[in-house]
Amino acid sequence: MKYNTQAVAALNPEYLGFIFYEKSPRYFSGKLPQLPEHIKKVGVFVDTPISELMLLTKRYQLAVCQLHGDESVTYLKELRKKIPAHVRLWKVFSVGPDFDFSSVTAFETAADAFLFDTKGIARGGNGVRFSWDRLQDYTLSKPIILSGGIGPNHVPEILDLLDSSLPLVAIDVNSRFETQPGYKDIQSLKNFQDALSRR
Numbered sequence: 001m002k003y004n005t006q007a008v009a010a011l012n013p014e015y016l017g018f019i020f021y022e023k024s025p026r027y028f029s030g031k032l033p034q035l036p037e038h039i040k041k042v043g044v045f046v047d048t049p050i051s052e053l054m055l056l057t058k059r060y061q062l063a064v065c066q067l068h069g070d071e072s073v074t075y076l077k078e079l080r081k082k083i084p085a086h087v088r089l090w091k092v093f094s095v096g097p098d099f100d101f102s103s104v105t106a107f108e109t110a111a112d113a114f115l116f117d118t119k120g121i122a123r124g125g126n127g128v129r130f131s132w133d134r135l136q137d138y139t140l141s142k143p144i145i146l147s148g149g150i151g152p153n154h155v156p157e158i159l160d161l162l163d164s165s166l167p168l169v170a171i172d173v174n175s176r177f178e179t180q181p182g183y184k185d186i187q188s189l190k191n192f193q194d195a196l197s198r199r
Contacts, residue, residue: 002026002182006033011189015170017042017066020056025181026174032060042066042090050079057083066115068092076110088112090145094119095130101137108142115172118148132157135166143169151176152188155195171196 001008001016009016016039018028023046035041040063045053047069057065065087067076076089091111093104096119104114116138118130129149138144144166150158150173161168175181177188 001184002028004183004186005035007186008184008189009033009035009039011186011193012036013039013193015040015042015064017044017172017174018060019044020048021046021068028182040064044068047071050075050082053079054082057087062087064088064090066090066092067111068117073106073110076107080110090115092117092147095134095148099134101134101139104138104142105140108140111142113143113145113169114140115145115147117172129154132161135161138166141167143167145170145172147172147174149176150174152192152195155192158196 001018005016016035018032018041019026020029020043021027032041041060042064043053043056043060043062044066045056045068048056053065056062063086065079065083067089071091076091080089089111090113091104091107092115093099095116099119107114116130116135118128129151132146135144146158146161146168150171158171173189173192177185177192179185
């Protein structure tokens with residue numbers, strides 16, 4: 001989120017994400033508008049020093065830290081010691097043709113969930129989807145969030161994934177529901193939300 005945050009919040013999503021990475025066109029700074037208490041705020045970070053991440057987590061009352069860089073297991077464990085216990089840690093993995101799902105195993109005890117995105121030039125927001133057939137190689141019980149180029153036309157495939165044995169707990173939508181970086185198409189989001197709710 002960057003611009004029409006309250007309009008998106010009116011759709012009652014479970015999470016709203018805010019990117020704290022200055023190289024992103026969706027970089028967020030400044031004051032957040034008033035949001036309903038039930039919406040969990042997700043902060044997206046890329047190799048952010050722990051001290052800075054802690055300050056932003058407190059300032060914006062984040063419920064989740066989404067780690068989108070090359071953060072190590074050691075980094076996650078150190079971060080867990082310093083942030084409030086209720087704050088969840090989501091470690092992001094960029095899935096390309098050569099991605100090995102066994103590489104996530106080392107993070108199993110350090111992260112609360114894994115987010116799988118598409119490997120691209122930018123750190124997220126590439127608007128490209130990876131082959132979801134690759135998720136068959138995921139054998140852990142750790143919850144996962146699906147991201148990467150998800151658009152309105154992917155509802156049937158998402159419903160199939162939700163009905164599978166995958167521990168899929170959230171769908172992360174972004175660039176395919178925007179009219180410009182950080183400005184969401186409300187009607188498109190609503191239609192997508194309504195279609196998923198019919199399952």
